[in-house]
Amino acid sequence: MSAHLTPGPLGGITVLDFSRVLAAPMATQVLAELGATVIKVERPGRGDETRGFEPRLPHGESAYFFAFNRGKRSITLDLKDPRGQDLARRLATGADVVVENFLPGAMERLGLGYDRLAADNPALVYVSATGFGQSGPDRTRKGYDTVFQALSGVMAVTGEPDGPPSKAGIPVADMTSGLWVVIAALTGLAGRAASGHGRHYDVSMMDVQLSLQALNAARLFALDEDPVRTGTQHPGRVPxxxxxxxxxxxxxxxxxxxxxxxxxxxxxxxxxxxxxxxxxxxxxxxxxxxxxxxxxxxxxxxxxxxxxxxxxxxxxxxxxxRGVREALADPHARARDVVAEFEHPTEGTFRALRTPLRETTGAPPHTDAPPLLGADTDAVLTELAGLDRGEIEDLRASGVI
Structure with a gap:
């Protein structure tokens, strides 16, 4: 397999990851680097669309993909094919957590919704990460990080007072939502330990961004004052x-x-x-x-x-x-081993930012390489789905994997 599975606090937990792009893949990377076995399900031939995002490395891999997909196993399945759907359901029977970020209803149409999978695996923790959640008038609306910054008021309060609205310098909507996907998965696992039953969690990126307005909302509720842009100044503290x-x-x-x-x-x-x-x-x-x-x-x-x-x-x-280069080169950051590196099978040695959770008496989470597309398909289907070599070759010839 492509990922180095390091013992960690989530050792023994298997995550079946149907997500792509940023928020949910960031979450499953955190789970992987804390010890979970994360099986990333990708489309045959293309995979997660971020595999083609800039910046590109000398041998064609994407540094964007590298940032959020370390430590996972990659398999390819055509989920539009009934045989691919059946294999996904078989894998889900042995999973502890499923993470998906399709529009509401899409997984149900594929026969991979929570009710269907939980019927065979009642202990399953299922996390749906979407733009606007599983309910409400905007539930099927598409959106991206900066759209959520705009809609939630984050963009309106970012920037200089006499300048236009501005986005944050990082994809704050995606990354904060990714952390809530982690919280949902861990909450589900903790609840399952007590009850024996799984849960279906609904993480809305829009809800997460609105939750970040806690202090601005407090000002609105207290003073009936809609917060405005203040640049780097704090609206309630000087200096x-x-x-x-x-x-x-x-x-x-x-x-x-x-x-x-x-x-x-x-x-x-x-x-x-x-x-x-x-x-x-x-x-x-x-x-x-x-x-x-x-x-x-x-x-x-x-x-x-x-x-x-x-x-x-x-x-x-x-x-x-500081700029990013200066911040990462700071002696304190170096002492904390914030920047790690991994060995990739085609791109060689590459640097990465560590998952920032560590035990006081142990080493920080291991930083593993992201997988090549489909690198673990054969192994996963053999080990976890019970297929033999002939069945795998037939699926490959048919384009299912």
Whole structure:
């Protein structure tokens, strides 16, 4: 098989993964790197469409696919063929978890919906990850990460006040939804341990994005105020913003009342420090323009790194605004082994970001290579579906695998 199955807390758990693209594949990668056996079911010939996404590597593999499909076993099945559907059902009888991200009703039409699979495997935990959920008027509507950022209000509150709405710099809708798919799977497994029965979980990307509006919603509910774009500033705390320094760098400072006097001292802002109306956050929020103008002016006269050193020595929460290269090269990131590497059968050594969950007394989760398309088809169908060589060759000749 293509994946190195490392013992882990989810050892002995089998996940049958019908998902593709980002959110749910990210979730099943987390489960794989925590020890589960993840069997990724892909279309013959093409596989997960992200196998063709940019950026491409020298031998044709996709770095995008690599980011969310490590540690899995890949099999190819034509789920439109009744024989492919039958094989999928046979595999599901031995699975602990099924993850799928088709539009509502699609798996039922394939004979692979929860009710059908649970009839043969009552202990099955089944997670459906869709854009808008299994119910509601938008249930069959398609969407992508940035569409959910737009619809949920995330885009409306992202960006500078005098600029247009902006998306987040990462696919936040996909990735936060992926974490909720993990939560659903683990919740189902924990519940099954107590009851002996599985569950069907409905993860809606739209619901997840709306849940991220918790603080903005609290402001709406408390003040009847629809939040607006504030750039790097916090709507309810001052100071909390990014400031440009004399050398062209940027520094983000996020201070509370206990940091105010020290910050003023470090920046030589004696007049602000002496103003009793600014000693508490409410006063600084009310005087935001005055405070921010003074801070910007003072910080614009200082170079980034020496000022950061001084602020940290004074225990003021501050951090340089880094690019991705700088962030990953940081000594703390290196000490934490954030960047790992794996050996791929065609692309060779490739770096990856580790799954960031670890035990205090153990090694971090093992980082395995993503599978070649269909690399484990024969082994999985032999081991888990009981097919012999002749049956497998017949299915391959017929295009089912």
């Amino acid at each position: 909390s913003a990014a400031f440009q320094t004399a050398d062209g760098g940027w520094l983000h400072i996020s201070g509370s009342d206990q940091h105010w006097a020290s910050l003023c001292a470090a920046l030589g802002l004696d007049d602000l420090a002496a103003d009793p109306g600014l000693r508490h956050n409410a006063g600084r929020v009310a005087g935001r323009d005055r405070v921010m103008t003074a801070l910007r002016t003072a910080i614009a006269g200082r170079d980034r790194d020496p000022l950061l050193k001084e602020l940290r020595a004074a225990d003021i929460p501050a951090g340089e605004v």
